[in-house]
Amino acid sequence: MVSALPPAVIFEQVSYKYPRSEEYSLKKVNLRIEQGEFAVITGPSGCGKSTLCKCINGLIPHSYGGTFKGKVIVHGKCTLEHPVYELAQLVGLVFQDPESQLFCSTVEKEIAFGLENLGLPREEILARVEEALDLLGIAHLRYRAPYELSGGEQQKVAIASCIAMRPKVLVLDEPTANLDPLSAKSVLDVVYALNKKLGVTVILVEHRLEMISHLASKLVVMYRGEVLTQGPPRKVLFSWKILEIGVGLPKPLLIALMLAEKGFPIEAPPLLPEELVELVAGGEER
Amino acid sequence: MRVFEGLYYVKRNTAMHRLDPRAKLVYVLCITILSTAVFHTALPMIMLFISVIPLAVEGRVLRRLLSTLRGGAMLAAFIFIFNFIGRLWNIGFVSPSSPEFLEALMPSLAMALRFLTLIATFSIFFLTTSPDDFAQALVQMRLPYDYALTFTMAMRFIPTLAREAQIVADAQKSRGLELEKGGFMQRIRNYIPILVPLIVSSFRRAETIADAMESRAFGASKKRSFLYMLRFKLSDTLFSAICIAITAAIIWLRLSSFLPP
Numbered sequence: 001m002v003s004a005l006p007p008a009v010i011f012e013q014v015s016y017k018y019p020r021s022e023e024y025s026l027k028k029v030n031l032r033i034e035q036g037e038f039a040v041i042t043g044p045s046g047c048g049k050s051t052l053c054k055c056i057n058g059l060i061p062h063s064y065g066g067t068f069k070g071k072v073i074v075h076g077k078c079t080l081e082h083p084v085y086e087l088a089q090l091v092g093l094v095f096q097d098p099e100s101q102l103f104c105s106t107v108e109k110e111i112a113f114g115l116e117n118l119g120l121p122r123e124e125i126l127a128r129v130e131e132a133l134d135l136l137g138i139a140h141l142r143y144r145a146p147y148e149l150s151g152g153e154q155q156k157v158a159i160a161s162c163i164a165m166r167p168k169v170l171v172l173d174e175p176t177a178n179l180d181p182l183s184a185k186s187v188l189d190v191v192y193a194l195n196k197k198l199g200v201t202v203i204l205v206e207h208r209l210e211m212i213s214h215l216a217s218k219l220v221v222m223y224r225g226e227v228l229t230q231g232p233p234r235k236v237l238f239s240w241k242i243l244e245i246g247v248g249l250p251k252p253l254l255i256a257l258m259l260a261e262k263g264f265p266i267e268a269p270p271l272l273p274e275e276l277v278e279l280v281a282g283g284e285e286r
Numbered sequence: 287m288r289v290f291e292g293l294y295y296v297k298r299n300t301a302m303h304r305l306d307p308r309a310k311l312v313y314v315l316c317i318t319i320l321s322t323a324v325f326h327t328a329l330p331m332i333m334l335f336i337s338v339i340p341l342a343v344e345g346r347v348l349r350r351l352l353s354t355l356r357g358g359a360m361l362a363a364f365i366f367i368f369n370f371i372g373r374l375w376n377i378g379f380v381s382p383s384s385p386e387f388l389e390a391l392m393p394s395l396a397m398a399l400r401f402l403t404l405i406a407t408f409s410i411f412f413l414t415t416s417p418d419d420f421a422q423a424l425v426q427m428r429l430p431y432d433y434a435l436t437f438t439m440a441m442r443f444i445p446t447l448a449r450e451a452q453i454v455a456d457a458q459k460s461r462g463l464e465l466e467k468g469g470f471m472q473r474i475r476n477y478i479p480i481l482v483p484l485i486v487s488s489f490r491r492a493e494t495i496a497d498a499m500e501s502r503a504f505g506a507s508k509k510r511s512f513l514y515m516l517r518f519k520l521s522d523t524l525f526s527a528i529c530i531a532i533t534a535a536i537i538w539l540r541l542s543s544f545l546p547p
């Protein structure tokens with residue numbers, strides 16, 4: 001993906017240590033995400049994915065303090081030089097816990113919250129709220145209380161409240177971690193659709209690689225505060241090493257790895273069951 | 287806990303509910319002035335108390351109100367007893383048929399009735415006013431938005447916290463915690479294994495909420511705008527005017543000694 005546009009997000013040698021913490025949670029992270037990309041970040045728990053997400057909109061270091069080295073640049077803006085509320089208009093951040101990030105009494109007010117903070121006129125707020133409700137397909141939830149909703153619906157509300165602010169980058173930190181597979185699929189589908197429809201850059205932390213890795217334009221694997229590998233998902237994931245550090249590989253890929261070990265030629269590592277079937281059936285014919 | 291039931295908003299569509307919170311505050315203020323500064327005896331208290339009932343009926347929250355009052359009755363009884371004993375103590379215990387006895391009894395009764403009247407009034411306000419509208423009213427009355435937001439968020443997270451407390455309690459009970467065991471102090475101590483995890487998780491939750499708010503540009507603009515503003519309607523003006531007029535008339539009648547103290 002070659003692009004003349006400036007990159008959406010750049011991490012330059014970023015190291016970060018939380019206050020009162022002994023060890024660095026991020027160690028010399030280098031990362032480059034282009035505009036319009038659909039980047040998936042994965043890695044075992046505690047490897048620093050959430051920490052990385054909070055660096056993108058400046059929560060780290062502005063709100064957390066600690067020791068921050070290196071630079072994060074979002075659409076040409078260095079996060080150190082801009083307050084969180086300014087970066088928030090550029091980067092939407094969706095958190096893992098669906099309930100705690102929703103604090104208003106109705107879905108509509110939840111989505112309006114960020115726009116009210118910006119001091120937008122009422123008509124504009126209303127129009128954007130309706131737009132976001134439609135984009136996420138949750139217009140029927142408009143007057144419901146967020147805490148009565150299902151986990152999947154709550155995540156869609158959280159995404160809507162970010163999208164209403166028209167960010168250029170949407171960061172989602174394990175949005176499906178607390179969801180059942182069906183709701184997870186529905187949330188991921190909606191995120192993918194936003195990426196395609198609005199061209200918003202998506203940075204998605206996700207464990208369910210079998211659902212999403214084939215859609216990713218880039219896959220980043222983190223391990224113990226470092227970026228282990230990054231690149232096209234098929235290339236990055238087709239490795240025993242990734243499995244060993246505790247990343248759940250998509251089953252077709254795992255089978256392909258085993259086949260490769262037995263000497264079966266694998267040119268394009270399969271991410272989807274269909275691709276595996278194709279590969280094996282094709283191999284028979286040969 | 288019954289007392290607090292009277293503070294939870296009950297969603298209905300009645301004239302009482304549609305009234306602007308500020309108009310309802312005028313009413314609350316009028317009753318408060320009348321029951322604390324203007325009248326001091328039992329009979330007017332009873333009258334004031336009774337005047338609250340029609341509003342509760344109109345707002346279709348009478349049953350809730352009664353349940354609040356049942357909770358408040360305990361406290362009212364305490365107020366009455368302590369007052370009464372205190373007064374008897376001062377005048378020396380006298381025979382129940384003597385006029386002094388009645389002089390101690392009636393003001394104590396008035397105190398208890400005043401308490402119930404105030405509870406009923408405030409309860410009507412909160413039963414028919416959504417926390418959002420209340421907060422918005424406060425903001426439009428120039429209270430800083432942060433305070434109003436704190437209030438609405440506290441209301442919003444009560445059910446969440448209650449649910450979490452239930453989950454922790456169940457988990458601890460399944461490990462053998464017995465809440466109902468032991469004497470008074472022991473029973474209080476029994477709640478520690480529930481409170482500690484609850485407090486820890488609340489802190490973590492507070493951190494996430496703060497992050498989520500900041501991530502949505504909280505504090506970006508000095509001039510925050512609002513999706514919904516409260517509008518003081520003609521009916522609100524009328525209601526407030528009537529409240530003030532009646533209160534003024536009552537005070538005048540009282541000052542001219544047409545009404546008992």
Ligand SMILES: Nc1ncnc2c1ncn2[C@@H]1O[C@H](COP(=O)(O)OP(=O)(O)O)[C@@H](O)[C@H]1O
Pocket residue numbers: 018019021025043044045046047048049050051052
């Ligand atoms: N608020 C915090 N204070 C101190 N240490 C933290 C904090 N949040 C996370 N950490 C530590 O930073 C490391 C990375 O955590 P995190 O970014 O949450 O990982 P992940 O999201 O990949 O599970 C962990 O070792 C964790 O203990």
Ligand SMILES: [Mg+2]
Pocket residue numbers: 049050051096173174
């Ligand atoms: Mg995390």
